[in-house]
Amino acid sequence: xxxxxxxxxxxxxxxxxWDDNQHGSHYLMGPSAVRLDxxxxxxxxxxxxxxxxxxxxxxxxxxxxxxxALSVVRALGGYNEPIAFFALRGSGAVGDGLYxxxxxxxxxxxxxxxxxxxxxxxxxIGLFAGQFxxxxxxxxxxxxxxxxxxxxxxxxxxxxxxxxxxRVSGMVAVVTENWSLPFGEEPIRLYSYxxxxxYRKFAADAGFVWSKEF
Numbered sequence: 001x002x003x004x005x006x007x008x009x010x011x012x013x014x015x016x017x018w019d020d021n022q023h024g025s026h027y028l029m030g031p032s033a034v035r036l037d038x039x040x041x042x043x044x045x046x047x048x049x050x051x052x053x054x055x056x057x058x059x060x061x062x063x064x065x066x067x068x069a070l071s072v073v074r075a076l077g078g079y080n081e082p083i084a085f086f087a088l089r090g091s092g093a094v095g096d097g098l099y100x101x102x103x104x105x106x107x108x109x110x111x112x113x114x115x116x117x118x119x120x121x122x123x124x125i126g127l128f129a130g131q132f133x134x135x136x137x138x139x140x141x142x143x144x145x146x147x148x149x150x151x152x153x154x155x156x157x158x159x160x161x162x163x164x165x166x167r168v169s170g171m172v173a174v175v176t177e178n179w180s181l182p183f184g185e186e187p188i189r190l191y192s193y194x195x196x197x198x199y200r201k202f203a204a205d206a207g208f209v210w211s212k213e214f
Contacts, residue, residue: 001092002033007165008098013026020136020139021137021138021165021173021198022175022198022200022201022203023042023137023168023196023198024136024137024138024165025040025137026044026054026161026179027040027126027165027175027177027192028046028175028192028194028205028207028209029077029140029177029179029192029209030103030144030161030177030179030191030203031050031054031089031092031101031103031131032091032101032130032133032142032163032165033034033099033101033131033132033133033142034053034091034093034133034136034137034138034140035056035059035060035091035092035093035099035101035102036056036060036062036182037056037059037060037088038056038057038058038059039056040055040056040136041054041055041056042054046101048069049068049069049070050066050067050068051066051067051068051069052065052066052085053065053066054087054089059092059122060090060091061088061089061090062065062088062090062171063087063088064086064087064088064089065084065085065086065087066084066085066087067082067083067084067085068082068083068084068201071083072084074144080110081095081108081110082108082109082110083106083107083109083110085102085105085106085108086105086106086107087102087103087105087106088103088104089101089102089103090102090103091131091133093199094105097134097135097136098132098133098134099132099133100130100131100132101131101132101133102128102129102130102131102132102146103116103117103127103128103129104126104128105126105127105128106124106125106126107124107125107126107127107139108123108124109122109124109125110123110125110169113124121186122150122151122183123151123208124150124151125148125149125150125183126148126149126162127146127148127149127181128146128147128149128159129144129145129146129159129160129161130144130145130146131143131144137165137167138165138166138167138173139143139165139166139167140164140165141162141163141164142162142163142164143160143161143162144159144160144161144162144163144179145158145159145160146158146159146160147159147182148181148182148183155182155183156182157180157182157187158180158182159179159180159181159182160176160179160180161177161180162176162180163175163176163177163178164176165196169197171197171198171199172195172196172197172198173195173196174193174194174195174196175192175193175194175195175196175205175207176193176194177185177190177192178190178191180189184202186213188211188213189211189212189213190209190210190211191209191210191211192207192209193207193208194206194207194208194211195207
């Protein structure tokens with residue numbers, strides 16, 4: 001079981017008598033195509049070990065990054081290099097309830113667990129994908145499709161993901177996010193399901209992430 005928390009910088013709005021969902025731009029690990037406007041952003045942590053943050057300097061374009069805290073501590077002791085990533089994402093509305101976007105992520109995995117048994121060519125990887133989101137912040141489905149990159153070039157298999165968020169009450173939403181990452185002899189498949197408790201700019205997720213590869 002994993003627990004996540006996030007803190008949004010989005011302004012408070014009202015929609016149909018409810019507070020607008022200020023956490024509809026992201027799932028448990030990655031983004032949706034719901035855009036961030038200028039000055040908006042969010043900080044997200046999992047177990048206080050994995051930290052990531054995004055900020056939009058202009059409408060529809062955000063810059064982000066993150067790191068795994070334990071790997072940083074071990075790096076200070078000379079045991080391994082830190083796990084860290086840098087990301088760019090852009091998105092916008094193209095119709096009523098339809099958003100299109102794309103993201104690019106560059107990550108350094110190094111030799112830190114759980115990646116210490118990966119091939120050396122996978123110490124630095126990239127992820128590039130286009131996205132669509134159907135719905136709105138409170139009820140949405142997102143599909144992602146793209147490719148991975150590593151030391152030997154682009155991956156042979158595509159990268160794809162499916163995510164959804166359903167707000168079932170003013171403070172509670174159900175979230176799922178699932179990915180097929182085309183690295184290694186077989187794709188790494190991640191499945192996650194959680195409940196999200198929301199209160200204004202704060203949200204906490206409780207659920208699980210499962211993969212047979214880890």
